[in-house]
Amino acid sequence: MENSGASGTSGFALAAIAILLCIVTYLVSTYFTNGLNRYPGPVLAKFTNLWHYYDVKSNHHHDHLIALHRRLGDVVRIGPNRLSIASPEYVGRIYGTQNAYPKSEMYDSFCLRSNGGRAPITLSQRDQKIHARNKKAVAHAFTLTAIRDYEPYMDEIIKLFIKKLTEKTEANPSFFCDFGLWIRFYVTDTILYLTFGSTFGFLDAGKDSVEFFDNMNANMVKDSLYIPMPWWSMVTKFNPIVALFSSKNSFVPGWCMTQIRKRQQERAKLEEATGQSTHVKSDFLDKFMDAAKTSGSPGIDYVALIDWCLTNVQAGSETITVELISTLYYLLKAPEKMERLLEEIRSAGLSNPVTYREAQNLLYLDACLKEGLRIHPAVGLGMERTVTGNGLKLPDGSVAPRGTLVSMNPWVVTRQSLFGNDPDKFLPERWLRAKGETEAAYTDRINAWKRADLTFSHGNHSCSGKNIATMELYKVLPTVLLNFDVKLQDQDKSWNVINRFIVRQTGFNCVLRQRQR
C-alpha cells in the first residue's frame, strides 16, 4: 500500500514537471520566435498574443501604440511574431504596389460564412491574384469619372439631411442632438443609396428602427477581438458545427442579398421588354452587375457581387462618419479656425448643396479636411502583412525574417515629426504653403506626406472608395456649415473614442441653429 502511494505521488510529480517543462519550452521558444527577442515591447507581448488581445479590448490601442513607439522607437514587438513599425518610409516598402507583402490572417474574421466555412471578401482576400482580379473588375466604378454619376444621388441625400435638420431647428431654434448620430444616419443613407438606389430611411425616420448600427457595431466589437488571434475565429465563428446553431450571416449581408436579387429581377424584366440589357440606374449595383456579367472570369459570380456591395456598405459608412465628426469636432474646439473656414465659405458664393467642383476650390476647407483625416484616421489597428522573400531590413539594419507579421498603424504614422511641429495638434495651416516656402519645396513636402499617408491605406489593398469619400466630405461639410450654426453642447467636454478597428466617437452632442442666408 505504502509503495503504491509513493509511486502515485512520484508519478504525479513527474507529470507536473513534464507539464512545467513543456510550458517553459513553449515560452522560451515563443520569446525567441524569428529572432524577434531583440526588439523592445511590452513584456507580455514577447510571450503571447494576449497582450494584443487585451489592448484591442481596451478600446484605446491606437493611443497606447503611439506612446509605446515614442518610448521604445521605430520598431516595437507587439506579439511573439508581430512587429509594429512607425517609420513613414516603410509605407511604400510594406504596402506598395511592387513586391508588396500579402495580407496576414488578421482579416480572416471579416470573411463571410459560406457552406459551413468562410468566403473571403475584398478586405480579407489573402490570395493576391484573386484579390487583384476582383478589384480590377470593378475599378471603373470608383474612378474620378465614375463618381460624377453619383453626385446627383449624393445631392438628393444631402438635401434630405438639410431638410430634416431644418425641420428640427424650426420646431426648436436651438436644436440639441447627438449630432454624431445624425451624421451616421446621413452617411449610411448615402452609401446605401449610391450602392443600391434605396436606403433604410434613417434620415426620414430620424432613428434606426432596424437596429442597423447596433448590429454593425456588435459585429465590429466581436470581430476586432479575433484580429490578435485569428485562429480563434475558426473555432468559434467559422466552425461548421457552430454554423449549424447560429444564423448564416448577420443582418447586413442578408439585406444586401435581397437588394441584389431584386435588381436582378428588374434587369431581367427590362431585358425581356426591350430585348437588350439595360441599366436600371447608374448606381454601384448596376456597375457591379455589368462587371460580373462581362468579366468572363468563372470566379466572378454571385459571391463576388455580394462582396462588392457589402464591402461598400461596411467600408463606406462608419469611415466617412468618423472623419466628418472628427473634422467638425476639432473645428468646433478651435473657434478661430472655424471662423476662418466660415469666412472662406461665406465669400465663395456657393450653391446649396455645394458642388464638388466648387468645394475643390476652397483651399482652407481642403486643409481642414486633410488635417481632420490626419489627426483621426478611421482605421486604428495596424494593417498587418506577412514578410516574404529575404525578409524586411529594419531601420537598425537588422532583418525581420520571412513569415514575420509586420504592421503599420495609421495613427502612429500620421503622428510622426515628418508631419511638422506639434503632430498631436489640429493645425489645418500645416497643409498650406508656409510664408517664405517656395512652390517646389511646398510640393515636395506635401508629396512626402502623401507617400507616408495610411489613412486610406496604400498600394494594392488601398481604399477603393477614396474618391467617393473625398467628394462626400468636401460637399457635405461646407453645406452643413452654410445652413447651420453648429456648437458643441459643452465646449470643455471631450467626446468618447472607441477603437475596434474603426475608431468611432460617441457623445458628439451639439446645438444647431439655422443660419440666415
Ligand code: HEM
Ligand atoms: C473617409 C472614408 C474612408 C476611409 C478613411 C477609408 C479607409 C480605408 C482603409 C484604411 C482601407 C484598408 C483597410 C485595410 O486594409 O485594413 C480601406 C479599404 C477599402 N475601402 Fe475604404 N475608406 C473610406 C471610405 C470608403 C468608401 C466610401 C468606400 C466605398 C464606396 C470604401 C471602400 C473600400 C474598399 C472596397 C476597401 C478594400 C480595398 C482592398 O482591400 O483592396 N472605402 N478603406
